Amino acid sequence: MKSINRFIYRDPKQVGLNAVFGKHDYGWKFELIGLLLFTILWIAASIMFFSRPQFAQFKGFLPGPTFEALLGSIQESRFWISVFASLRRILIGIFLAAVMGVPIGILVGFYPKFRSLSYSPIQFVRMISPLSWMPIALLLFASFESAVYFLIVMATICPIILNTTIGVLNINPQWIKMALNQGANNFQLIRTIIIPASLPYMLTSLRLALGVAWIVLVPAEFLGVSSGLGYLINDARDTMEYDKLMAMIIAIGFLGFTLDRIIQKLQTAFSWSWNE
Amino acid sequence: MKGDKLLHPSRRSFIKKAAAACSGLFLPGVANALSKGETLRLGYLPITDATPLLVAHGLGYFSEEGIHVEKPVMVRSWKILTESFLAGKFNMTHMLFPIPVWMRFKQNNPVKVLAWDHTNGSAITVKQDSGIYNFKDLGGKQIAVPSWYSMHNLILQLGIRSQGLKPVIKPQSAKIPKDEVNLFILSPPDMPTALLGNKIDGYIVADPFNALAQVKFNARIMRFSGDIWKNHPCCVIVAHENFINKNNVLIQKAINAVVRAQDWCNNNPRETAHLLSRDGEGYLPFPKTVLSKVFEYPDYDELIHPEWNVARIGFSPFPFPSATRFIIEQMKHTRVEGDASFLKGLHTENAADQLVDDSFVSKALDSMGGLNQFCNCDYKKPYTREEVVEIN
Secondary structure (H helix, E strand, O other): OHHHHHHOOOOOOOOOHHHHOOOOOOOHHHHHHHHHHHHHHHHHHHHHHHOOHHHHHHHHHOHHHHHHHHHHHOOOHHHHHHHHHHHHHHHHHHHHHHHHHHHHHHHHHHOHHHHHHHHHHHHHHHOOOHHHHHHHHHHHOOOHHHHHHHHHHHHHHHHHHHHHHHHHHOOOHHHHHHHHHOOOOHHHHHHHHHHHHHHHHHHHHHHHHHHHHHHHHHHHOOOOOOOOHHHHHHHHHHOOOHHHHHHHHHHHHHHHHHHHHHHHHHHHHOHHHOOO | OHHHHHHHHHHHHHHHHHHHHHHOOOOHHHHHHHOOOOOEOEEEOOOHHHHHHHHHHHOOHHHHOOOOEOOOEEOOOHHHHHHHHHOOOOOEEEEEOHHHHHHHHOOOOOEEEEEEOOEEOEEEEEOOOOOOOOHHHHOOOEEEEOOOOOHHHHHHHHHHHHOOOEEEOOOOOOOOOOOEEEEEEOOOOHHHHHHHOOOOOEEEEEOOHHHHHHHHHOOEEEEEHHHOEOOOEOEEEEEEHHHHHHOHHHHHHHHHHHHHHHHHHHHOHHHHHHHHOOOOOOOOOOOHHHHHHHHOOOOHHHOOOHHHOOOOEEOOOOOOHHHHHHHHHHHOOOOOOOOOHHHOOOOHHHHHHHHEOOHHHHHHHHHOOOOHHHOOOOOOOOOOOOOOEOOO
16 A cells, blocks of 8 residues: 555646647647748758858758659659668567567556666666667677667667656546555556556657657668668768758658657547546 | 468468567577578678679679578678677678787687788878878878778878878867877768868778769869779788688688689779669669779879879789788887777787688689789789888
């Protein structure tokens, strides 16, 4: 009982992440305007910098050449193979991280002892750039492909654990008291209250993980793989073809946006367990 | 019912596939131990230094020798290449000559140099309007090298010292006096961009990053490395000693194929450029226009020693001991970041003997009628040479 009492969180309405990924939705018009503003900013900045004669080599950063390159790319099979390869890496990596991270997060949130125990290791690992694991990844895993998965898992598991923990800590204490009153044991508590109630947080953690996974993908594809959007970015850098580089950036942005939107929809679907 | 029949095999095969996919995830040793007859696994970087390995694969020379070979795997940095090699991902690869020296004598990792991979193939590149024409013009400048343990660092510092200048390793913001040259590490793909953006005054690196800068923004070659040290070795073919001892036959066949490929490259420079480029087999991400420049003979006015008659990149397999000794000797005088004290106690001749195993390449050359077709050398004594270094 003692552990449960300590576990009850004082203020269930935590801001922080809610402020960023809150439920308020002003609709697609605002999103479109945001996208337009962002595009104008890009056009203005790139014209300001890269249309100077001494930067003639960097013209590729301008919107014109970028979209031309993107149009060329989407007609090549190489591009689609790369899209598929990168998506697979991202999804498998995040899936593996979630399979490990979510249960850990629930345990960390639920048991105060475990929380204290895991605090320092998690904080320790969290700060390490996943890319410093590269030599270990190469040593430990048979194929380059699995080494890439490992790097993505190392990058995404901490945000997943931490967010799931926050979700568990933020559950309305009334619900837990009620369940305890009715004689629920820990297992029942986790199954019927903790997991459903922290589901939105878990999905948020996946959204965060998605961003981090794309970040590590480009350097992770330095390893011996032969396709991927990060791989194509590296190719473009090797050959100073910045229009192709920008085209891949646009493609990654688009894919990331779409994936995030899918999880967001899931999140709305599961918001019945929100504090109401 | 019919549907059932159809479904089952596919489900089973899916499970099999899934199991196979998962088993590959962990424990490299187990999978390798199970497969009989070693496979040759080659790693390379996207530079023309990898040419002989790629051509030997592309022309099917490895297969003709009857060895199992996987498609060579490209990685993007020397660090990843060496780490993957040490982790057993690759069992044969090309490396800048100083790297195996460092591996064997500093890291005590018994690697062996089996043959030269190529000769020359690097250059110091500056901006067209930079006013840097000779080594003495480098005083007070910032020059990028790809790695401390590289032929590039070694040759550059040789040139700098010969002009009474001092190579230093300082932060880029530090003031560099006129008698010093500041060196720092930059990854090769970033070098042309950094030069164009005026972050550095020049760089020394393997092609095609010099050719790329020439084609893209009309950069100027200050000096080809082969114009400083005539037909110097650059990358070498390395393998691990344990692997060599266990797979003598495989190594011999692989070296045979590499030597044949080198001969082919010397005779077919244009076809080589095409084969490697993305317009050909796509081993390297570069277009043919850039690679062709590497495999062309340099312009007369780009050379200080046109009478040496050296190719921009050449292919000569035999590891002349004189060159190995010269490199180890020079490494002792070359400034690097980090602890290089292992070089001090190194007995040059013993080290050279330990590092290089020329038995395989000698056999390969014998079967091809000797070294003569790769020379440029004294026909009476083809297996010795005098190192020619001339700096202006």
